[in-house]
Amino acid sequence: MSAFSIPNIQAHPASFIGPGLAAMFVQALQTGFLINQVLRFWSRTHEPTVLKVIVAFVSVVALFQTAVSFYSTWRLCVDHFGDWVATVNPAWPDKIQTVITMAMASPVQGFLIWRCWILTGKRWTVLVPLSALLMLTTIMSIIVTANVFKVDFTKPLTPPAGPAARIPVDITFVTSITGAAVLDVILTIILSIYLLHSRSSAITPRFRSIITKLIIIAWEAALLPSVCAITTVVTYMKLVDYNFWDLFFQAVLGKFYVISLFVTLNGRADLRRKPQESFLANLSNLTQMHPLSGQEIRIEMDRSREQTHAEHRCTCMNRDKPARTDHERQAHELQESSKSESWTPPHGLDAC
Numbered sequence: 527m528s529a530f531s532i533p534n535i536q537a538h539p540a541s542f543i544g545p546g547l548a549a550m551f552v553q554a555l556q557t558g559f560l561i562n563q564v565l566r567f568w569s570r571t572h573e574p575t576v577l578k579v580i581v582a583f584v585s586v587v588a589l590f591q592t593a594v595s596f597y598s599t600w601r602l603c604v605d606h607f608g609d610w611v612a613t614v615n616p617a618w619p620d621k622i623q624t625v626i627t628m629a630m631a632s633p634v635q636g637f638l639i640w641r642c643w644i645l646t647g648k649r650w651t652v653l654v655p656l657s658a659l660l661m662l663t664t665i666m667s668i669i670v671t672a673n674v675f676k677v678d679f680t681k682p683l684t685p686p687a688g689p690a691a692r693i694p695v696d697i698t699f700v701t702s703i704t705g706a707a708v709l710d711v712i713l714t715i716i717l718s719i720y721l722l723h724s725r726s727s728a729i730t731p732r733f734r735s736i737i738t739k740l741i742i743i744a745w746e747a748a749l750l751p752s753v754c755a756i757t758t759v760v761t762y763m764k765l766v767d768y769n770f771w772d773l774f775f776q777a778v779l780g781k782f783y784v785i786s787l788f789v790t791l792n793g794r795a796d797l798r799r800k801p802q803e804s805f806l807a808n809l810s811n812l813t814q815m816h817p818l819s820g821q822e823i824r825i826e827m828d829r830s831r832e833q834t835h836a837e838h839r840c841t842c843m844n845r846d847k848p849a850r851t852d853h854e855r856q857a858h859e860l861q862e863s864s865k866s867e868s869w870t871p872p873h874g875l876d877a878c
Contacts, residue, residue: 546773552774554592563792595619621671624674625668631663634784635709639653642717646720656712659709670696692767721744722737740797757775762776
């Protein structure tokens with residue numbers, strides 16, 4: 527029995543309907559994250575115009591993909607509820623997934639190629655091969671999308687007598703996805719090499735710390751789309767004859783490229799803003815935790831000065847005073863004892 531026969535699809539709906547539902551749920555989460563990142567980006571006004579155009583374009587494409595994903599799920603689960611043929615026969619939103627992914631990935635990769643070109647001193651030996659690889663993956667994606675509209679997806683439902691034929695692997699599709707993953711890895715390695723070289727020649731620890739954070743941001747941005755692209759190719763080659771889970775990874779791949787773009791841009795902006803915020807925070811903590819109390823300090827200094835001066839005067843007076851006779855000493859002691867009964871002298875000059 528063919529894996530795409532009606533009885534098999536009815537027995538395993540999770541393998542054929544599940545990928546679409548899971549893709550819609552994950553894309554909703556990705557869209558929520560992207561909206562937050564988009565708002566952070568547009569809150570800044572110093573970004574170049576070309577970069578703003580790229581961000582606006584990929585954001586619109588990402589939102590469009592989410593909208594058509596909801597439409598495709600509604601069509602399958604509501605409009606064609608119980609129609610198992612519609613499960614195998616995709617609608618136009620499903621057929622254009624490859625070109626939508628390309629529309630989100632190509633501008634991001636083009637931006638990274640431009641950064642590598644500038645970082646390497648505008649070397650054409652870097653720009654030409656990377657641009658050629660990007661052009662190759664873009665053309666392959668367009669060819670895949672054009673071929674998808676020519677395929678009769680209901681044909682496997684009525685296989686000929688005997689074992690069902692295996693679905694041939696589409697080399698064009700594999701090349702488009704694999705080429706994008708390879709390009710991501712190459713771009714990240716180039717950025718890391720030149721940043722590490724700059725880090726080794728940095729003088730201050732703060733500058734070395736910033737370069738290290740930039741390297742981490744570069745790998746964080748490239749990790750998700752590269753892993754997802756490789757997983758898409760592997761699941762396509764292994765599971766294309768049994769279920770639709772390879773379509774799940776293909777559906778969420780495009781937004782990972784957009785997320786990587788915002789991770790790079792917003793992470794770089796945070797590094798620019800962090801030194802100033804750290805200085806202001808330290809200054810605020812200093813004024814709040816250690817308030818200036820000049821009046822209190824001045825009072826303490828005055829009181830200490832007065833007491834020291836009084837003690838010095840008492841010492842001088844006692845030293846310069848002539849020695850008393852026994853009669854004068856007795857009279858003085860009698861006078862002091864009479865005063866102590868009604869009044870206690872304060873500390874300071876009067877106590878002397």
